[in-house]
Amino acid sequence: MKPELTQRSQLIILGLLMLLHLAIAVPFAYHLNIWVDEASTLYATQNGLAVAIQTAAAQQKQAPLYFWVMSVWRLASDSIFFARLFSIICSLGAISVFASLAKRYFQPKPALLLTAFFALHPYLIWASVEIRVYSAVILLSVVLLRLFLDAFPAPENNDAAGPFARTKLLFLAIVIVALYTNFYLGFVIAGLFVALIVSRRWRDARSFALLMIIAGIVFIPMVLMVKSVFLAKTSGYQEEHSLIVPFKEIWYHSLTFVLPAEVFPAEPPSIFAYWRTWVVRVAFIVLGIFAVVRRRQITADTLQVGTITSVILVCLVIAYFLIGHEYLAIRHLAPLFAPIILLLALLCRDILKDSIRIRPAIPTLVFCVVVMTSFTYATINLYPGYTKRGDWARVGEFIRQNEKPGQPIIVFITFESLALRYHYAGINRILPSERFFVYGPEGKYGSPESLKSEIDYVIFAIPADAEQIWLAVGEKCIVTEACTPLQKYIDAHYTIEIEQQFYLEKVYLLKKKPQ
Numbered sequence: 001m002k003p004e005l006t007q008r009s010q011l012i013i014l015g016l017l018m019l020l021h022l023a024i025a026v027p028f029a030y031h032l033n034i035w036v037d038e039a040s041t042l043y044a045t046q047n048g049l050a051v052a053i054q055t056a057a058a059q060q061k062q063a064p065l066y067f068w069v070m071s072v073w074r075l076a077s078d079s080i081f082f083a084r085l086f087s088i089i090c091s092l093g094a095i096s097v098f099a100s101l102a103k104r105y106f107q108p109k110p111a112l113l114l115t116a117f118f119a120l121h122p123y124l125i126w127a128s129v130e131i132r133v134y135s136a137v138i139l140l141s142v143v144l145l146r147l148f149l150d151a152f153p154a155p156e157n158n159d160a161a162g163p164f165a166r167t168k169l170l171f172l173a174i175v176i177v178a179l180y181t182n183f184y185l186g187f188v189i190a191g192l193f194v195a196l197i198v199s200r201r202w203r204d205a206r207s208f209a210l211l212m213i214i215a216g217i218v219f220i221p222m223v224l225m226v227k228s229v230f231l232a233k234t235s236g237y238q239e240e241h242s243l244i245v246p247f248k249e250i251w252y253h254s255l256t257f258v259l260p261a262e263v264f265p266a267e268p269p270s271i272f273a274y275w276r277t278w279v280v281r282v283a284f285i286v287l288g289i290f291a292v293v294r295r296r297q298i299t300a301d302t303l304q305v306g307t308i309t310s311v312i313l314v315c316l317v318i319a320y321f322l323i324g325h326e327y328l329a330i331r332h333l334a335p336l337f338a339p340i341i342l343l344l345a346l347l348c349r350d351i352l353k354d355s356i357r358i359r360p361a362i363p364t365l366v367f368c369v370v371v372m373t374s375f376t377y378a379t380i381n382l383y384p385g386y387t388k389r390g391d392w393a394r395v396g397e398f399i400r401q402n403e404k405p406g407q408p409i410i411v412f413i414t415f416e417s418l419a420l421r422y423h424y425a426g427i428n429r430i431l432p433s434e435r436f437f438v439y440g441p442e443g444k445y446g447s448p449e450s451l452k453s454e455i456d457y458v459i460f461a462i463p464a465d466a467e468q469i470w471l472a473v474g475e476k477c478i479v480t481e482a483c484t485p486l487q488k489y490i491d492a493h494y495t496i497e498i499e500q501q502f503y504l505e506k507v508y509l510l511k512k513k514p515q
Helices: 007-031 036-044 049-060 065-073 080-105 108-119 122-128 134-151 161-181 185-198 202-235 244-258 271-293 300-323 330-356 361-380 392-402 414-421 452-461 475-479 484-493
Strands: 409-412 468-474 494-502 505-512
Touching (some): 007 122, 036 065, 065 161, 080 108, 080 122, 080 330, 108 330, 108 361, 122 134, 122 361, 134 161, 185 202, 244 271, 244 330, 271 361, 392 494, 409 414, 409 452, 414 452, 414 468, 484 494, 484 505
Parallel strands (some): 409 468
Antiparallel strands (some): 494 505
């Protein structure tokens, strides 16, 4: 019989996994340009806590706590790397908490294998390199799961009221922090409550409900903001909803969580993504067959995590119908990341343990090779050209090297002008200089009507006396017809002097036509 790993060995391996995560994430965090969402965070947190409290929630239309924390964090340094360092620290915390979760369900070796999957996952690497809330959301999701297990243990373990009472107070505090950090974390909290109901733990469910009443009272200041956010998301143009769309989106993002190809896939899908999809489909079919045949082996732990995950999925579908397709982007599914990984691992533990008990080394080796191939491919393709979308560092440097005085820089869409400001050190003005958070879709995505008011505003912002202007347009103008009105205006009034393609951004130097 092989000896189990000592506690010290487990801590050393966990530390090595964290170092590997740092070895991948830190170079990205140091060298990569920011994209527009990160620029939005920097803009919202650049003037300190007092201003962030007044404006962050209204501008970002999100729960505000992350922006409040970042406004204080950035007092130490206003560099891009330091801002990203906060996300890296959150990811390291998430790895540590996930490791403790895995140890509750698995023997040391499989627990560490599962922790390695989580720690080196390209999605967590991506979250570490974002000046956004996603890494903090992943951290809070695993902390909620961990404290839930401590505060509401299975009945056979509930024999010490004092410690559990203190843990419940800590759990309540984290619930409040979670709700003020990201509204989608409410889906995790709902899943925890439903898990108690499904398992018929009525006393625990009642205790949980009382805690949520307290959390709800503390959340009252945010209710009006939630209402305003909902109205902002639904007052503009709404595309026709489809019952198929949310399930397709969630399925594809779940594929990325289970076995990633490109975290942000291009069209058409790559050959690697195509075969990855079939590998996962076959694996799910096999897993489903085993689950039916060996359903009696599925444990209460697996059913509990399955219930939590299912509730999150249902809430995501409801969110699609309430606020639209945009909020099913993979970055918004961070609360689902850890639960779905944990659920699949528990299912495999329950229904495949008899099949791999005799010669576990072979399936473990196959699993490791497949996962390492997937993770390596996905990480390499995480940032094409070693840049984030918009390629703003190269855009800013290109304009600086080729510009002359009196050539204002026009950025469309308006929101994206925020990003160029952090990477341009030239002599000309960047326009528009306001109304960054005003405009939304006015028609079907990609249609000439979808951005009409914003185009009118940007055209109005072009200085009438400028004989030459720089124009930077993003993905919507490159791959859709959304910028047709802007294109017509440019064709009528300007000739192209310089044209340069960057990653999901195109830059022009335009000269005004003689009148």
